[in-house]
């Protein structure tokens with residue numbers, strides 16, 4: 278019973294200190310929300326409203342209809358009409374527009390001529406995403422060629438499904454983002470947890486009491502598991518409200534997967550805490566884990582496309598496995614039993630990190 | 644096996660890289676006494692205390708504390724000792740009451756008596772008014788009282804106090820020592836490190852450490868009786884010049900100026916210390932009166948920590 282009471286004493290102390298630590302307390306809530314907004318709005322690979330200028334040298338009814346169709350795709354935001362192609366180039370070079378559309382004087386004739394393209398797109402190729410989008414747009418006029426005017430309109434509208442709501446980026450991003458946010462906050466909190474007490478001198482007092490290393494570790498982790506769960510709820514709520522991100526699978530499965538993931542990160546944080554001498558060092562080590570968790574976990578780039586070494590590194594990171602779990606549960610309506618290997622990996626990771634941390638943390642100063 | 648000593652150390656040493664912080668220390672601390680560690684900065688006081696409670700592993704030697712071998716069984720020792728670190732180590736972002744409560748919980752103090760005990764400590768250590776104050780915002784004296792209250796909460800048999808009175812005014816120091824005597828009267832053994840002479844004088848027994856070596860130990864009285872030095876007090880019109888003149892004498896071990904007075908230490912082996920000094924002063928036409936006097940602890944300290952003179 279005594280160990281249990283001592284663990285509770287540590288938990289109580291941590292909660293008390295956390296409550297008075299405005300900054301950390303703010304981070305618990307602020308960090309996930311701000312990151313959600315940043316990532317959710319900024320990392321948007323479904324491009325809309327590209328600034329566009331048009332040089333309509335045909336001025337025919339058909340040309341005007343084409344412009345109207347183009348505008349309706351919402352991919353382009355037509356901000357200016359100019360006379361010549363040269364003016365478009367100037368705007369492009371000045372970064373005023375991303376796409377310039379040249380409608381040649383013989384537009385009507387070109388539309389029915391299969392061998393020549395009807396419209397010329399001038400594109401800012403510095404951004405690969407924009408180039409990709411433009412390439413999609415370029416194929417549109419070809420629709421005119423084969424099927425006449427009426428069909429052309431249909432073809433134009435048909436582009437839209439490519440940008441249909443189901444392909445919106447936040448939907449894909451948020452399950453991964455959940456992992457990134459939890460990695461960041463969980464490791465951050467625990468990585469400094471022991472180092473801070475060492476720096477403040479509290480540790481010399483603590484290790485001279487009957488408190489054991491394991492009790493101290495467990496007591497420090499428990500409050501943060503709860504915080505991790507709260508953050509998860511917060512992320513899901515914001516995802517739902519602002520980005521309409523669904524949870525197609527079971528919420529219970531999701532929470533179970535998240536608990537394993539949170540525990541894995543907390544243990545990793547403790548491990549860092551036993552290795553770092555100062556809080557600054559702990560932060561650096563945290564970044565060392567965080568960067569690959571963003572870049573190599575399949576969050577930013579598709580896992581399958583990565584070089585072999587990067588894949589190996591990715592496989593070690595808890596976030597890689599968590600992203601597989603969340604994408605499965607949230608988007609593909611998968612159940613946990615179908616995703617067991619990833620869940621087991623997280624549990625195994627937790628145990629190993631915890632044991633190594635408790636072993637490394639001796640109740641000695643030398 | 645119940646030893647009459649609370650602490651017995653033999654050949655205790657600690658090496659930090661090149662530095663020998665503590666060197667072959669033998670120590671016998673009788674139960675129920677206040678035992679002082681007197682030594683200048685860096686003399687190895689904290690290092691020794693840390694080895695005695697198992698925080699540092701000795702490079703050589705062994706120690707038995709409260710019949711427990713350290714560092715092997717220091718786990719069994721923890722509930723029986725109270726340790727007050729040199730640096731304030733309680734939680735600055737918790738109140739006085741919360742700190743005491745936390746310590747009570749960590750030591751599994753019987754639940755039913757917990758609040759009585761905490762109330763008693765708040766009373767005894769004059770912290771009632773600070774009960775709900777954050778420990779980090781308290782004054783040096785208040786922090787020190789809280790640290791002592793936390794160290795004694797679980798009724799330890801042995802208290803290890805590492806420079807408990809640095810950063811504390813003289814009145815608070817006196818009060819603090821009142822508390823120590825009360826605890827010792829109740830049977831608690833106390834090991835306290837200090838670099839204040841007046842505190843050392845209050846100890847039942849003390850050891851003087853210098854560069855990790857125990858250079859003397861015994862009761863303050865014993866130490867004063869066997870300095871191996873004549874102590875000569877010189878009152879001179881021009882103390883500064885007198886000091887220079889006396890310093891030139893090869894026989895003189897040390898000269899310390901205290902206002903207009905000089906304290907001169909001369910080894911026992913010289914039969915006429917007074918004449919020696921008076922002669923030297925007269926030779927320089929310096930007016931002064933001299934008298935032999937009893938050694939104080941300060942003299943003992945100077946005598947034993949003195950560097951060999953090079954001239």
Ligand SMILES: Nc1ncnc2c1ncn2[C@@H]1O[C@H](COP(=O)(O)OP(=O)(O)OP(=O)(O)O)[C@@H](O)[C@H]1O
Nearest residue numbers: 659662664682683684685686687688689690691729
């Ligand atoms: N962890 C350590 N690593 C290296 N050297 C150390 C360590 N701890 C102490 N020392 C060195 O050992 C020597 C003795 O230090 P210690 O802290 O025991 O002295 P002290 O008598 O307590 O001094 P003070 O009165 O300043 O507290 C010092 O020279 C110190 O620099």
Ligand SMILES: [Mg+2]
Nearest residue numbers: 688689729806
């Ligand atoms: Mg010290």
